[in-house]
Amino acid sequence: MIEIKKLTFNPFQVNTYVVYDSTKECIIVDPGCSSKAELEVLTSFIAENALKPQKIVLTHPHIDHILGVVAVAEHYNLKVYSHEKSLEIISQGGAYAASYGMSSFESFEPDFLLSEGQEIEFGNSKLKIIYVPGHADGSICLYDEEDKQLITGDVLFQGSIGRTDLPTGNYTLLIDGISEKLLTLPDETVVFPGHGGNTTIKEERETNPFF
Numbered sequence: 749m750i751e752i753k754k755l756t757f758n759p760f761q762v763n764t765y766v767v768y769d770s771t772k773e774c775i776i777v778d779p780g781c782s783s784k785a786e787l788e789v790l791t792s793f794i795a796e797n798a799l800k801p802q803k804i805v806l807t808h809p810h811i812d813h814i815l816g817v818v819a820v821a822e823h824y825n826l827k828v829y830s831h832e833k834s835l836e837i838i839s840q841g842g843a844y845a846a847s848y849g850m851s852s853f854e855s856f857e858p859d860f861l862l863s864e865g866q867e868i869e870f871g872n873s874k875l876k877i878i879y880v881p882g883h884a885d886g887s888i889c890l891y892d893e894e895d896k897q898l899i900t901g902d903v904l905f906q907g908s909i910g911r912t913d914l915p916t917g918n919y920t921l922l923i924d925g926i927s928e929k930l931l932t933l934p935d936e937t938v939v940f941p942g943h944g945g946n947t948t949i950k951e952e953r954e955t956n957p958f959f
């Protein structure tokens with residue numbers, strides 16, 4: 749069984765997920781830590797649970813989701829995995845950070861590029877990559893098919909969807925992608941979004957006002 753621990757960081761209240769299994773190997777999804785104190789919350793959780801970080805995976809390249817990438821990568825000597833279409837927005841991270849008054853952002857380039865259908869492996873587990881553009885180019889959801897768990901980044905939220913007014917946003921693409929690739933997953937699938945609380949595919953199919 750894959751365990752998913754949620755930690756919420758930075759002024760944008762991004763959910764950073766530590767995803768691990770019985771082998772204690774883990775991946776860190778969207779390290780949003782923006783201070784030493786936040787980095788310590790993450791490293792303490794990992795140490796207390798004797799977890800062994802294997803890789804950093806980005807759901808998408810927006811600044812709030814990547815603020816802690818360099819600090820976490822250096823702390824654990826990890827490689828960064830991101831979708832192949834995320835590069836341009838990542839390369840503009842410094843400018844986005846500056847526009848929000850965050851001078852401490854350190855730029856980086858992903859080490860490995862992902863595409864739909866590939867899998868992220870750690871321990872005895874794998875997560876399937878589902879590509880859902882429309883909130884930002886390079887947005888992926890991570891699907892734990894065995895345990896029916898889905899990390900959605902800013903694609904799908906409890907009762908809402910990702911905003912589409914930022915560069916590379918596209919409302920139709922987002923709605924179509926969620927309808928075809930996410931809402932078709934099993935009812936009981938638990939959704940772990942990039943902001944806010946968890947939900948399920950059934951709840952969103954039945955009550956999300958965008959569908």
Ligand SMILES: [Zn+2]
Nearest residue numbers: 808810884902
């Ligand atoms: Zn976003």
